[in-house]
Structure formats: structure tokens, C-alpha cells
Amino acid sequence: xxxxxxxxxxxxxxxxxxxxxxxxxxxxxxxxxxxxxxxxxxxxxxxxxxxxxxxxxxxxxxxxxxxxxxxxxxxxxxxxxxxxxxxxxxxxxxxxxxxxxxxxxxxxxxxxxxxxxxxxxxxxxxxxxxxxxxxxxxxxxxxxxxxxxxxxxxxxxxxxxxxxxxxxxxxxxxxxxxxxxxxxxxxxxxxxxxxxxxxxxxxxxxxxxxxxxxxxxxxxxxxxxxxxxxxxxxxxxxxxxxxxxxxxxxxxxxxxxxxxxxxxxxxxxxxxxxxxxxxxxxxxxxxxxxxxxxxxxxxxxxxxxxxxxxxxxxxxxxxxxxxxxxxxxxxxxxxxxxxxxxxxxxxxxxxxxxxxxxxxxxxxxxxxxxxxxxxxxxxxxxxxxxxxxxxxxxxxxxxxxxxxxxxxxxxxxxxxxxxxxxxxxxxxxxxxxxxxxxxxxxxxxxxxxxxxxxxxxxxxxxxxxxxxxxxxxxxxxxxxxxxxxxxxxxxxxxxxx
Numbered sequence: 001x002x003x004x005x006x007x008x009x010x011x012x013x014x015x016x017x018x019x020x021x022x023x024x025x026x027x028x029x030x031x032x033x034x035x036x037x038x039x040x041x042x043x044x045x046x047x048x049x050x051x052x053x054x055x056x057x058x059x060x061x062x063x064x065x066x067x068x069x070x071x072x073x074x075x076x077x078x079x080x081x082x083x084x085x086x087x088x089x090x091x092x093x094x095x096x097x098x099x100x101x102x103x104x105x106x107x108x109x110x111x112x113x114x115x116x117x118x119x120x121x122x123x124x125x126x127x128x129x130x131x132x133x134x135x136x137x138x139x140x141x142x143x144x145x146x147x148x149x150x151x152x153x154x155x156x157x158x159x160x161x162x163x164x165x166x167x168x169x170x171x172x173x174x175x176x177x178x179x180x181x182x183x184x185x186x187x188x189x190x191x192x193x194x195x196x197x198x199x200x201x202x203x204x205x206x207x208x209x210x211x212x213x214x215x216x217x218x219x220x221x222x223x224x225x226x227x228x229x230x231x232x233x234x235x236x237x238x239x240x241x242x243x244x245x246x247x248x249x250x251x252x253x254x255x256x257x258x259x260x261x262x263x264x265x266x267x268x269x270x271x272x273x274x275x276x277x278x279x280x281x282x283x284x285x286x287x288x289x290x291x292x293x294x295x296x297x298x299x300x301x302x303x304x305x306x307x308x309x310x311x312x313x314x315x316x317x318x319x320x321x322x323x324x325x326x327x328x329x330x331x332x333x334x335x336x337x338x339x340x341x342x343x344x345x346x347x348x349x350x351x352x353x354x355x356x357x358x359x360x361x362x363x364x365x366x367x368x369x370x371x372x373x374x375x376x377x378x379x380x381x382x383x384x385x386x387x388x389x390x391x392x393x394x395x396x397x398x399x400x401x402x403x404x405x406x407x408x409x410x411x412x413x414x415x416x417x418x419x420x421x422x423x424x425x426x427x428x429x430x431x432x433x434x435x436x437x438x439x440x441x442x443x444x445x446x447x448x449x450x451x452x453x454x455x456x457x458x459x460x461x462x463x464x465x466x467x468x469x470x471x472x473x474x475x476x477x478x479x480x481x482x483x484x485x486x487x488x489x490x491x492x493x494x495x496x497x
Contacts, residue, residue, distance in 0.1 A: 001336060001359065001386075005435065005442040005494040006041025006211060007034060007449065008394065010056070010458070011069050012098055015474035019091050019106075020098050023195040024071030029477070031203045036482035038495030042203065043211040043443055045394060045458075045468075047196075047286065051221060054100045054468045055459075057293070058219040058260075060144065063136040063282045065192030067111060068103050074195060080114035096455075097469040115187040122190070129190045135278055136223070137186060138175075143223035145181035146174050154221040156239060165238060166227055196286065204288075211338075212287035214280065216294040217244050217260035225261055231268055231275050232261045242303040245311035246343060255302070255311030256462055262303055265320045273320075273327045280328055284335050295339035295358075296349045298325055325356050338388050338441075342366075357386075362439060364430055365392040365402050368417065370409035379417070380437040389439035391430050391448050394458040398447045399427045401454040427451045428488075435492040442494060449485060450476055 014021025014030060021027070034042055048059035049066050056066075075081040089106050092099070119126065130137055143155070150158050162170035175182060203210055218224040220240060229238045244260040246252075268275055283290050299321055304314035329337075341353050341360040353360050367378035376382070383389065391399050403411055403426050414420065420429035427448050434442045447456040447470070459467040489495035 001440045003385075003440055003494055004040035005444075005489055006039050006043050007037070007446050008043045008045075008443055009446040009472065010045040010394075010468070011047060011066070012468065013446070013471050015095070015472055015476075017091065017093060018072055018086065018089075019093050019103050020068050021471065022069050022071035023192075023199045024074050026474075027071075027199050028202050031199075031206050031208050033477045033482050034208050035206050036479065037485035038489040039208065039485070040495075041209050041211050041289070041441065041443065043291070044213070046213050046215055050100065050468070051219065053464050054098075056213075056468065057215045059215075060147075060219065060222045061136070061140045062215075062218050062222070062224050062279055063133070064140050064189055064223075065196060067188045067192065068107055069195075070111065070188065070191045071195055072110060075110075075114050075191070078118075080118050081110060085110065085113060095473050096471055098471060100469075111188050111191075112184060114191065115184045118191075119183060119187055122187075126187060126190050129193065130186055133189070133193075136282070137189060138182075139227035140223040141182045141185035141189070142171065142175055142178070143226055144185045145178040148181060149174075149178055155226045156220070164226075166229065200286070209288035210286070211289045211291065212283055213291045214283050214293060216292065216297045217258065217262075220259065220261050228275060231264055233264050234261065240306045242314075243306050244297075245302050245304045245314060247302050247314060248312055249344060252462055255314070257304060257308065257311040262301070262317075265324070269320060269323060273324055276324060276328060277331050280332060284332055289336040289338065291338040291340055291361075292358075293340050294343070295341050295353070295360075296343060296345060299346075299349045299352045321352055322355050325352070325358075329356065342393075359386045359388055359440060361393075362387050362389045362437075363392060363396065364390065364434055365396050365399065368406075368410045368414040370407065370413045380433060380439075383438050385438045385440050387439045388441040388443060389434045389437050390442075391427075391434055391444040394445070395461050397454065398445065398452055398456055399430050400448075400451055401457060404453065425451060432488055432492075435488050435494060446472060446477075449481065 009030065011023065012021045014026040016022055016026055031042065046056040046059065047066055047069065048056060048061055048064055050056055051058055051060050072081060072086050076083050092102060146158065146163060147155065155164060158164040160170065163174050200210060225232055233241050235241055240261040242262055243258065244262055245257040246255055248255040298319045300316045300318050302311065302314045303317045304311050337358050339353055339356065339358040339360050341349065342363065362378050362383055364378065367376050369376055397405065418429050418433040420426055431444055431448065434444065456470045458470060486495060
């Protein structure tokens with residue numbers, strides 16, 4: 001990986017008059033902004049459909065695209081919608097935050113009109129798309145159709161046991177019964193991937209690469225678990241026995257109980273990790289580089305009995321390690337990965353990272369602990385080049401929020417270490433510190449370039465209701481801001497001179 005830099009901005013955070021960012025003109029405008037700012041990478045969060053809690057890390061499919069990201073203006077240009085139909089919707093749009101409930105109530109009707117007009121017209125292209133994605137699309141389209149048929153209930157509570165257990169006769173019966181809804185779901189995915197390929201192509205032409213994010217686990221309420229129960233640790237009713245999480249630490253006394261089903265790595269390895277190869281193959285089609293979330297879970301993972309209320313009473317279970325990581329590297333030998341190696345680390349995790357050769361992550365917000373000023377691995381003087389330096393990730397505070405809420409002694413240490421001053425600004429001093437590091441790649445959240453505070457935080461782990469909502473206002477990505485970013489990027493040898 002060459003010396004470069006990039007910006008984190010989720011797709012949903014792009015400006016839009018229709019409640020959420022999409023793959024349309026605003027996305028291309030942001031690519032242009034990145035070019036003007038001298039940035040090589042646009043890092044996004046997972047782009048799959050969202051469900052309970054609105055988290056992109058808890059999706060009903062690890063392969064599908066988010067229907068909310070389908071750009072409505074592009075559908076007008078394509079003759080699939082009329083502008084008057086879009087304007088007739090009461091968007092009640094707050095440009096600062098996504099309202100997922102309103103999107104759930106409004107977006108599907110417009111997409112259904114597009115489907116009714118385009119299904120026959122685009123039949124040849126849709127048929128080719130469905131064939132190309134047959135390994136996941138049919139199951140996903142039926143899963144969502146049956147889920148809607150049963151009032152959006154989690155699949156483990158569907159009243160028809162046969163379809164809940166994915167029995168072949170029931171699958172065929174519901175596919176016939178719900179054929180219109182199945183085709184609708186397939187067509188929406190066709191639209192998403194068509195628009196994504198157009199955006200990706202535009203970015204590639206401009207010299208900007210897309211960095212994606214692969215959650216280590218998939219949601220229980222997903223087509224992935226429903227259609228592939230043999231790949232997970234489930235009982236005879238296809239219910240989890242243990243679930244994923246992380247143990248208690250200095251930040252969370254009860255740990256984090258994620259609730260995702262655990263993988264049956266024995267079964268996965270028996271068929272050569274085919275499920276993982278297909279999953280990563282889907283991400284490779286979308287992105288130019290992928291961050292592997294919770295990489296340490298490949299070495300060992302925290303398993304919590306399903307009936308526990310916290311993550312305290314879990315146990316460490318040995319993971320597949322290089323047997324899986326090496327398989328993925330062999331299959332995708334020309335593709336780039338980043339290992340998210342944060343959290344509870346051990347010598348074994350460090351050895352796995354070293355054996356893989358993947359770049360790990362350093363986070364400046366985690367660097368400044370006044371109780372031990374010299375040994376923190378996140379301090380820039382301790383870096384080697386094979387890493388990615390972040391000011392903060394999507395799970396961290398914005399740097400201005402960190403300044404306001406961190407221990408004053410930690411803030412003072414950061415000020416001394418980075419030479420922070422009022423003229424430059426606190427956030428920009430952190431950006432300079434990361435840009436100047438030897439890390440091959442430096443990445444900052446767009447919120448930090450905009451010097452925003454707590455209201456702009458992407459996610460607070462362990463909480464529900466206020467996450468994944470922040471949106472960039474139209475006009476915030478100014479030419480002046482791009483020029484300032486470009487100047488510091490060039491100064492530290494990360495952009496075109």
C-alpha cells in the first residue's frame with residue numbers, strides 16, 4: 001500500500017433532499033471533493049440493508065445492498081419514476097439526521113413503482129444479474145418477502161415451522177405464493193448494484209478508491225443464517241446456543257453482548273471455507289480494499305450462553321486463525337485488506353496479524369493516556385509503516401467531543417505531544433499528527449475535518465436509538481476545505497505534488 005490518505009463518510013451521511021444519502025449526484029460530488037482534497041481513499045461503512053437498531057453491522061444480508069441508497073433522481077432520469085411522485089411524499093426532512101422510521105414508511109412505495117415500470121423493460125439485464133448472484137440473491141429476496149408476509153417478525157418466530165427451517169417444499173411453496181414480492185426485492189437489488197457500479201466506475205476514473213467494511217459476524221435475523229444453518233452453532237430448532245460479544249473492559253463493565261450467532265468453524269473448514277470465500281467475494285466486487293472488522297475474533301472469540309443478559313459470563317474459544325485468513329488471502333491474492341486489531345489483544349492476536357502480513361490499525365484518540373506517557377502503541381512514534389492511522393473510527397467520538405469529554409490530563413498530553421495550538425485548531429492538529437506519521441495510510445472522519453462535536457458522532461457502542469444518523473449538510477464540503485486538506489496532504493507526502 002502506497003503512502004496515501006482518505007476520509008470516512010458513510011453513504012447515508014451524504015446530502016440529499018429525500019432523508020438519506022444515496023448513490024447519486026451527491027456521491028459523485030463527494031468523489032470530486034476527494035480529488036480536490038488530494039485524497040486517494042473514500043472509506044464507507046457496510047452498505048447492506050439495515051434492520052433493528054438501524055446499524056449497518058446488523059443487516060438482513062451480508063451480500064445485499066441497502067435499498068435506501070438507491071438514488072431517486074437517477075430513477076427519474078431512467079424513466080422509472082416521475083418527479084411529481086417523489087415531490088408528493090412528505091419527507092419532513094431534517095438535513096442533519098436520518099429518520100429511519102420515515103424511510104421505512106415512504107421509500108418502498110416509490111421503489112415498487114419503479115419495479116412495476118422496469119421489471120419487463122429490464123428483464124434481460126435483470127435475468128443476467130440474478131444468474132450472476134444466484135448464490136445469495138434468491139434466498140435474500142425470498143427471506144425479505146416471507147418476513148414482510150409475517151409482519152416483519154424475526155425469522156425464528158415465523159409461524160410456519162417448515163419455512164422457518166428452510167425446508168425445500170416450503171421454500172418452493174412460498175416462492176410461488178410471494179413471487180411478486182420476491183421479484184420486487186430482486187429488482188431493487190438490480191437497481192442498487194447498477195448504481196453502485198456507476199459510482200465505483202466514476203470514482204475509479206477520478207483516481208479515488210473505495211474502502212469497505214466487512215463485519216466479522218452476521219445478524220441472527222438474516223438470510224445468511226436462515227438459509228445456511230449448517231454454517232452456524234445452532235440447535236435442532238436452528239436457534240443459537242451461544243452468541244457473540246466481547247468481555248468486560250475498562251470502558252464497559254458488562255462487556256458488549258452483540259447477540260450474533262457464532263460460526264461453526266469445523267463445518268466451514270470441512271468444505272474449504274466456501275461460505276467465507278463467497279462472502280468476501282461479494283465485498284471484493286464492491287470495493288478496492290476491505291477493513292476486516294474484529295480481526296482478533298479469527299484467533300479466538302468470546303462465546304456467551306444465549307440466555308445471558310450481559311457478556312460477563314462468556315468464554316474464549318479458539319478460532320481458525322491462519323487456516324481461514326490464509327485461505328482468503330490465497331483466493332484474493334491481488335486484493336487489499338486491513339485488519340481491525342483493536343480491543344482486547346494478546347500475543348496470539350499479534351502473532352496472527354504478523355503471520356498474515358496485513359496492516360493493522362492505530363487510533364490517535366486511544367494514544368494519549370497520561371497514566372503511561374511512553375508505551376502506548378497508538379502513539380505515532382511507535383508505528384511502523386504497515387498500518388492505517390485514524391484520528392478516530394466510526395465507534396469513537398469526534399475529536400472535538402473527545403477534547404471536551406476526555407480526562408484533562410490526557411488532553412494536555414495530546415497538546416504537548418502534537419504541539420496543538422489555537423491558531424491551527426485542535427482537530428487540525430490531530431489531523432496533522434496522523435498525516436505526519438509513517439503509517440502507509442491515514443484516515444479521518446469527515447466530521448473531524450469539519451471540526452464537529454458530539455452531535456455529529458456516528459456511533460456510541462452499546463447504545464441504541466441515536467446512532468448511524470448524522471448527515472453532512474449540503475455545502476459543507478467546500479472548495480476552501482478541500483484546498484486546506486490538500487495542502488496538509490501534500491506537505492506530508494500523501495498526495496500528488
